[in-house]
Amino acid sequence: MDALVTTILLGIMQGGLYTLVGLGVTLTFGVTHILNFAHGEFITVGAYAFVLFAGALGAGLALPLALLVAGGVAAILYVVGFRRTIGNHLQGLAFSLGLLLFAEAFFVRTFTATPRSGPRIEGTVSLIGEEQLPVGRLVVIGVTIVVVVVTAFAMRRTWIGLALRACGDDEFAASTVGLPARRVGLYAFVVAGALAAVAGICIALVVPITPATGLSFLLKGFVVAIIGGLGSIEGTFVAAMMLGLLEALGTRYVEAGLTNAYGFVLMIVILLVAPAGLFNRRQVRAG
Amino acid sequence: MTAQLEVRDLAVRYGQALAVRGVSFGIERGETLAVVGANGGGKSSLGKAVARLVGSTGDVLLDGTPVPRTAVAAVGAGVVYVPEGRMVFTQLSVADNLRAGAFSVRRKHDWEARRATLYERLPRLAERASVRAGLLSGGEQQLLAIGRALMAFPSVLVLDEPSLGLSPSAVVTVTDFLREIQQEYDMTVLLLEQNAAFAAKLARRALVLELGVVREVVDAATLAEPAPVPADAESAERQ
Secondary structure (H helix, E strand, O other): OHHHHHHHHHHHHHHHHHHHHHHHHHHHHHHHOOOOOOHHHHHHHHHHHHHHHHHHHOHHHHHHHHHHHHHHHHHHHHHHHHHHHOOOHHHHHHHHHHHHHHHHHHHHHHHOOOOEOOOOOOOEEEOOOOOEEEHHHHHHHHHHHHHHHHHHHHHHHOHHHHHHHHHHHOHHHHHHOOOOHHHHHHHHHHHHHHHHHHHHHHHHHHOOEOOOHHHHHHHHHHHHHHHOOOOOHHHHHHHHHHHHHHHHHHHHHOOHHHHHHHHHHHHHHHHHHOOOOOOOOOOOOOO | OOOOEEEEEEEEEEOOEEEEEEEEEEEOOOOEEEEEOOOOOOHHHHHHHHOOOOOOEEEEEEOOEEOOOOHHHHHHHOEEEEOOOOOOOOOOEHHHHHHHHOHHHOOOOOHHHHHHHHHHHOHHHHHOOOOEHHHOOHHHHHHHHHHHHHOOOOOEEEEEOOOOOOOHHHHHHHHHHHHHHHHHHOOEEEEEOOOHHHHHHHOOEEEEEEOOEEEEEEEOHHHHOOOOOOOHHHHHHHO
């Protein structure tokens, strides 16, 4: 019973991180139809920027700077590269895969493969009975929940959020009412980069980071974006929480060696039942 | 009197195919001009070219000034296109569909006031303001698509097949709504329509477009009689 509470909390934390990553995948795909395989590298960029800035300037300044760096990198990559591949899936795929390989090599060369730790939040709290949970993990749960709620709210209430949803819904219709699709794509990439950076910072707060940190989360981000029904925010959140909890429970109670398999099994099962994902309503169009 | 919207020698080319070949016409302020003709005759391409949604050669002038060459800028200049097949944002609420229509004018005009007047005129949409647009009936979606375009404060409205796939009673509702708003907002309307009877209800003049060229300009009333184009074969097939 005690262990169950801890396991569920860890699952929620993991689910929160997957939500941040999956939202970026789903947003950029929804607006630009680019499946960005290099998306995970924004996590790594954010994580390293946070660790490096924290060492030089302190954690307080490092937070906004890491977001800025990752958002800025995403913006630059969109303007010089991704924007030109819109409408050509193969080009987008080739560009993002090339970018992924380049980034991985760049990080290994610049930061070496040795794990690095940033500022850690020390201490543990006792839950029920014997179970202890590091404070850092609780902080991460809090941060991801706040960021996801703020993002969801902004998507509903702000003009940029409306533009992102409208362009993701029907690009041609969006152009008929004067929505600038290319610029909205830039918003999508910047928001996705910043959300990935939040995930990167959170990861750096609880575990040492390596050049491969982003990549491992990217795959999960893809899984939740697809299960959620590409383009759906609620779907991504629900799928991410399902995956996080499934992994945590499976690791603890079934077989720890299969952690990475659970997500893909979940994806296969859900796609067999609902081929367009949980929350994909794109096919629904009343006549 | 000079025309508010002046189209001169407009041509649209897709690769080797010429969809519109040198079309010229003018529309007076507040007038509705229908463009009729069979499917594939270039109506839609003509409308999209006027709204700058597809590339074209020739001139499109609004009050004597060229309409800018990008879709976003054309909306800003007051030329707004309502797509064939309605194309509402199915996953967005009715209210958000209308708000999205105002995106380009959000700092220039009182869009909330306009949305409120649209709701007064269309109580059915007002009731369903928070409903996803994909759940509306075809007629409601058409009204919403027109309403969304009105949110951009157009002076020229380009309507692409607004009666397509609608029930007869929905067609009547759409016709009435178009008449009212055209009066209220003093708009010039370019109506691309293969249902000649519907076109005759809204327009006084009609261009008959065939294979991308204007075959004749007729009194729209004459269209209402035996329909010169088979209107129903295609609309039935699209449903």
